[in-house]
Amino acid sequence: MTDAKAAFTLDDSFTSADATALVERLRATFRTGRTKPLAWRRQQLTRLRDLLTDNRAAIADALHADLRKNRAEADAMEIDLTIVEIDDYLEHLEEWTAPQPAPVTVPGLPGSTARTQFDPLGVALVISAWNYPVNLLLVPVAGALAAGNAVVIKPAEYAAHTSALLAELLPAYLDTDATAVVEGGAPETGVLLEQRFDHIFYTGNGTVGRIVMTAAAKNLTPVVLELGGKSPVFVDRDADIATVAQRLAGTKFANAGQTCVAPDYVLTDPDTAAELQAALAVAIKALFGDDSQTSDAYGRIINERHFDRLSALLGSGRTVTGGQTDRADTYIAPTVLADVRPDEPVMQEEIFGPILPILTVADLDEAIAFINDRDKPLALYAFTENDTTKRRLAAETSSGGLNFGLPMRHLAVPTLPFGGVGESGMGNYHGRYSIETFSHRKAVLDVPLS
Numbered sequence: 001m002t003d004a005k006a007a008f009t010l011d012d013s014f015t016s017a018d019a020t021a022l023v024e025r026l027r028a029t030f031r032t033g034r035t036k037p038l039a040w041r042r043q044q045l046t047r048l049r050d051l052l053t054d055n056r057a058a059i060a061d062a063l064h065a066d067l068r069k070n071r072a073e074a075d076a077m078e079i080d081l082t083i084v085e086i087d088d089y090l091e092h093l094e095e096w097t098a099p100q101p102a103p104v105t106v107p108g109l110p111g112s113t114a115r116t117q118f119d120p121l122g123v124a125l126v127i128s129a130w131n132y133p134v135n136l137l138l139v140p141v142a143g144a145l146a147a148g149n150a151v152v153i154k155p156a157e158y159a160a161h162t163s164a165l166l167a168e169l170l171p172a173y174l175d176t177d178a179t180a181v182v183e184g185g186a187p188e189t190g191v192l193l194e195q196r197f198d199h200i201f202y203t204g205n206g207t208v209g210r211i212v213m214t215a216a217a218k219n220l221t222p223v224v225l226e227l228g229g230k231s232p233v234f235v236d237r238d239a240d241i242a243t244v245a246q247r248l249a250g251t252k253f254a255n256a257g258q259t260c261v262a263p264d265y266v267l268t269d270p271d272t273a274a275e276l277q278a279a280l281a282v283a284i285k286a287l288f289g290d291d292s293q294t295s296d297a298y299g300r301i302i303n304e305r306h307f308d309r310l311s312a313l314l315g316s317g318r319t320v321t322g323g324q325t326d327r328a329d330t331y332i333a334p335t336v337l338a339d340v341r342p343d344e345p346v347m348q349e350e351i352f353g354p355i356l357p358i359l360t361v362a363d364l365d366e367a368i369a370f371i372n373d374r375d376k377p378l379a380l381y382a383f384t385e386n387d388t389t390k391r392r393l394a395a396e397t398s399s400g401g402l403n404f405g406l407p408m409r410h411l412a413v414p415t416l417p418f419g420g421v422g423e424s425g426m427g428n429y430h431g432r433y434s435i436e437t438f439s440h441r442k443a444v445l446d447v448p449l450s
C-alpha cells in the first residue's frame with residue numbers, strides 16, 4: 001500500500017492537481033496488472049462484504065441519521081441487497097469472466113479459432129445518489145471490482161452521515177492502491193470529471209447526467225447513466241384492489257417515496273380509482289398507523305429543499321389521504337391525490353416523494369397513449385390478470401423495466417439487467433450485466449500461420 005491519500009473528505013480541499021495525482025496513481029496500479037487476477041477481485045469483493053457485515057449497525061445508524069431509514073429497510077434494501085450482488089459475483093466470477101468461444105463459420109479461415117474476452121476497462125468513476133446511498137454506491141463499485149478495474153468512489157453528499165462513514169470504512173477494507181474515495185458535491189465531482197476515466201457510472205438526475213456525459217465525451221469515455229423519471233402504474237379493473245393497494249403503498253411510501261423506481265402515478269378507470277382510494281387509506285394505516293409522523297417505519301424527506309419542492313406539489317388534484325407536513329421535521333405524510341389532471345404541477349416532474357396521484361383513463365388504449373406521450377420511464381408497472389393486457393403493455397410501450405404485480409422488485413432480481421432508456425438513462429448493471437458494463441468485450445481471432 002502507498003502512503004498517498006485514499007480518501008478525500010469534506011475537510012480537505014480537493015483540487016485538480018489532487019484529482020490528477022489520484023487518477024494517475026490508480027491507473028499506474030491498473031497498468032501493473034494487479035487488479036486483473038480473479039484472486040484479487042475475489043479478495044476485494046470479500047472485503048467489501050466484510051465491510052457491510054462488520055459495520056451493519058453503524059451503517060444503519062448513518063442511514064437513520066440521513067433519511068430516518070428504519071432498521072429493517074436499511075438491512076434489506078441497502079445492506080442485504082448489496083450482499084446478494086456481491087455473493088452473486090463471488091459465485092459466478094469464473095463463469096461470467098470466462099472467454100466465450102465463437103464459431104468461425106465464414107469461408108477462407110480454415111483452422112482458425114475465435115473468442116470474445118472480457119477485458120477490464122481501467123479506472124472507473126462511480127458517482128452515487130443519496131436516496132439509497134449504500135446500495136447505489138457499493139453495487140456498482142462491486143461490479144467494477146469484479147470486472148477487474150480500479151475505482152474512484154464518489155458517495156452522495158446529501159446523505160452526509162453515510163458518505164462520511166463510507167469514506168472512513170472503504171479505505172480500511174479495500175486495496176487503496178486501486179481504490180479511492182472522494183467526498184463532496186458538484187465542485188468536487190466537477191474536478192473529478194476533468195480527468196480521463198475509462199468508465200463513468202452515474203446515478204442521479206438527468207440534468208447532471210448531461211453534465212457527466214458532456215465531460216465524458218471529451219475523452220470518449222463510456223458512461224452508464226442511471227436516471228429517474230415518472231414510473232406509471234396501470235391498474236386494470238380485474239385486479240384485486242386490496243392486494244394492489246397493499247403492494248402500491250408498501251413500495252410507493254418506502255423511504256418516503258424517495259426511490260428511483262417508486263410508482264410515480266396511477267392510471268386507472270374511474271370506478272377502480274374510487275375503490276383504490278379507499279383501499280390505499282386502509283393500506284397506509286396498516287403500514288404506518290394512525291400517525292405516520294410517530295411511526296418508526298416511516299422516513300423523512302432528505303432536506304428542506306426537497307421538502308419545499310414536494311410541498312408545492314400537494315396543491316394538485318384533491319387530497320384524499322394524508323397531506324400533512326412539518327418542515328422542521330422534513331415530514332410529509334403518505335399522501336394520495338385523486339382527480340389529478342395531466343397539466344397539474346405534480347404531473348410535470350418526477351415526484352420522488354410520498355405523494356401518489358391517481359389519474360383516470362377510459363381504457364388500456366388511453367393508458368398506453370398516455371404513457372407513450374411522455375418520456376420513457378425507468379419502470380412501468382401494471383396490476384392485471386389479463387394476459388392480453390400484459391402482452392400489449394410489453395409490446396406497445398418502452399421503459400427501463402416492466403413489472404407486473406409487484407412494483408420495484410425487478411431490481412432485486414440480479415439475473416435481470418437494471419437500467420433506463422431514453423430520459424431514464426442508458427446502460428445497465430446488476431449480476432453479469434455489471435461485468436459486461438465494466439469490461440470491454442474484445443474480439444480475438446487466431447488464424448494459423450501454416
Ligand code: NAD
Pocket residue numbers: 127128129130131132136154155156157158184185186189190203204205206208211225226227228229259260261350352378420425
Ligand atoms: P444527488 O443530488 O445525490 O446527485 C447525484 C450525484 O450527482 C451526487 O453524487 C452529486 O454529488 C452529483 N452532482 C450533483 N450536482 C452535480 C454537478 N453539477 N456536477 C457533477 N456532479 C453533480 O441525487 P439526485 O440527482 O437528487 O437524485 C435523484 C434522482 O436520481 C432522481 O431523478 C432519481 O430517480 C434518480 N435516481 C436514479 C436511480 C437509478 O438507479 N436509476 C437511483 C437513484 C436515484
